[in-house]
Amino acid sequence: MNAQRTGGDTAMLFRCLTLFAVIVAGAGIAAAQEPPPEAPPPADQPGLPHDLPIATVTGRIIDAAGKPVAGATVGIEDATETVKTDRNGKFQISVPMGSTLVVEKPGFDPALANVSATKLDDVVMLAAGTNTETIEISGEAPAASPGAAVLDRTELQRIPGTGNDVVRALTAMPGVVNLQIPLGYSGVVIRGSSPQDSKVLVDDFEVPVLFHNIGFRALLPAEAVQSLDYIPGGFDVQYGRASSGIVALETRPGADQRTTQGEISLIDGGVLGQGTLGERTKYMIGFRRSTIDLVLPSLIPASADLSLTTVPSYYDGQLRIDHELSAKWRLYLSSLGTNDVFELYATKDEDAKTKRFYNNTRFIRLTLGAQYHEGPWSAKLAVSGLAQQFVFEAGTLQRVDVRLSTMTPRAEITRTAERWAGLSNVVWRIGAEASIGRSTVDIALPLEKREGEPMKAFDPKDTSTRFHGSFWVPDFAGWTALTANLDPQIRATVGLRSDVFARIGEVALEPRGELQIKLPAALTARLSAGAYRRPPEFQSENLTTNAGSEHSAQVIAGLQYEPREGMRVQTSAYATDRSHLLTHNLDGSLNNNGHGTTTGAELLATYRGGPWFTWLSYSYSHSTRVDAPGAERRLFDFDQPHSLNAAVSWKHGRWQLGGRFQLYSGLPITPPVGAVFDSDRNLYLPLYGKVNSERAPMHNQLDIRIDYSWKWGPTEMTVFADVQNVYMNESVVTYFYSYDYTQRQAFKSLPIIPSLGLRGVL
């Protein structure tokens, strides 16, 4: 078997397949858009004191932790009519100016708010047993950290150019490295580090991949997502095992009314149902299957030396059941699973096993949780199991088969108090988590490529990394945090997390804290700092017990400005010091000798009001590292200095129109400067110049989106056109090289990607 051809063309082949899949994904992403929730209608007004002027006022109810309280009852004293808060905790009610609103919900003490303006400050409900208090916090609840942002499902679906997909929506976030085509990566890259440095959580528990192998599609549809928390740094002590950022997805609880919806496109099709089972149980169940496998074979040119024996395909499924056991207890069951598979021969001869490539990635996560709330106490208890398998086979010699089963019990208890030790509005949390994993690994592969190492020549006979065996990966964590107002304008959080990575015998202490200072003129300043660890678990890192965790220390300063309801401008500047970075020794073993820094600044301005949804984000980042003592400082592989996203969406009647402009830097490239021909292996061994000394050019594009909704009998129909890169700007993503590295060819972004979708909700 010829190594040059197999390596060069196979690498190209996978890239092309990815490119191809992105095109097709763009071609047929079905609309999964639900009309944004309307604000609760104004209540009728019997019993209102008629001597006061009536006004329609809006506001929001949040809990002590700043999270929206949905389903709370809002009314004026002595009135019979009330309204309920929506899932964002928001309400709208017509009441006399000067009256007092009473807010009630089981598990909370009633809260009071004086109606002194048409837009009320957020009303904070404290857990039952503590005194009612109205806290002056203007505008929306604070984000999880300086620079963090939250998107709910309807917002995810309003950003043009994202095709309703969670992964693509993430690229609009400041600090997320925008990869036009994610060649070989399955995670999100935040603030210029590496994909493995950030974690993706679904319902509080980690999932191994964020998107499917083909199509750059998230592993769960936006319709199954309730909200997306994006925390690029400075995250809370409840999160661990990451040295950069967190993306936390919450699955969608079922709706009060039974609905069924279906969607079909060129990339996939699915159904999602939700509703109630009795008075106390809600459910959501979804299933999706790729349709790309039906389309792909017909699009491969007959002249291509390629045989897709198992066309790239995937399945994913989502389930969530919420049950109100009592006024104090709520139970939930959440499950998520996915299965991706493909098999191809880089020839039309399917007997040529040396040219076979096979991949199967699958996992299922099942979480059973309980939430308790009584008086000042609340608790979240959950146990989650994960079973995952990754199989890759290349030719007859190279393979990897990793099976991992993990059981993770987790508990967090919260105690609130109005006052304690001279502090006010006190929230104390304590939690623990144990992750007990069992890995079975069978590997025969070349030495893996690590961050900064240029692509090696692909030798299908190279199996220099070999491992066959099973081992336990027990990790434990405990954390506690105290949040309180030092005075009415200053709120502080101090916390400590401890991780025990038992396989490598490492105990980590990670102090974290944050300070929020309310300034005049609707400004809030925030300062966050903390220590973070990422255990060695990426690629083959956990095949050895000699590798330690990677460390980071983050400092973030932010300023938040909320001049009016729905408008928020937040800026942040950050510095991250990274140490103990894992790098290769000359013999291929791992050490923790690397260190690096990332500095940057971000801006996010959003406005949600009336028919408008606007989004402006910009990030500047500079991310460098040193791989060994005395080595030259270099850029991270994902260093992206500039990234700008400007989006606007306008909804009127049945129409919704939107546009998004993107401008971002290309990624660094390590150029080959020559090659030596290994005649025995028939393989060219590249010689590279300085690591990441070139950079792909800057890319810009405009995306537009048009939605139209109508009623078709009992079915709500939506059709949309989402066109990416409308002025067809092709820019270089990276370069492909000839087998002997004497020629290179630009791999360009796609000139235009039109998408059409149709969805019906019954």
Add this chain to the structure above:
Amino acid sequence: MAIAAVAAATSLPACIGDLDPAWQLDHDRIIAVRATPPGIVAGDRSTIDALLGAKGGKTSVAVPELAQVVSPASLSDTLSFDSGAWVVTAPSEDRLAAARAELKLAADAPVPLQVGVAYANQTLVATKTIALGVAEANPPLVNVMLDGKPAGASELVVGKLVNVPLSIDADDALYDVAWLTSCGTMHDFDLPTAHITVEADDPDAGELAVVLRDARAGVAWHVWPIHAE
């Protein structure tokens, strides 16, 4: 959707279409370096040459302009330029034993002598291994079939736009096969059974070559003229 489908259909060949493929003989390159024989015992000699490709020209077999022992350095004196050829002379058993100790090899293991060679004013460089302490021979080209007929030395004449089968008797799990051409488009060039098609825009004449490598650094090749009509 239609636009995207067309884009998708055209993207795949576009990815791999503009770089010289590995089977292209019309390219300045070292195609294979040969040691004859590839394995020698103490006192025996092996000579080094290579099959070269040239942009716009024919292939040639040439002696390296420059050669040097890359590893192990202690055996650098085993390579010499003698009578217009680069020659490796296997050292004594004592020196081979010392080299095995240096390289941490088993007592009876062959000592791999890695030689670097250079051509075209050192713009083309390659490495080649000669096994010292064991007698090895280059593999034979067995049962080579061109267009369904046993290969001879004469020119291969093929029709345009016709799939012409090529085959050699070799197990692709044990041998590395490479079919190369400067006339036509090669398919499955790295399999024992390949085929060539001279497309409308391909040159009408050129060369066809097969190179066979075994796992013991042995190599053999043959080159035929090819003409399309």
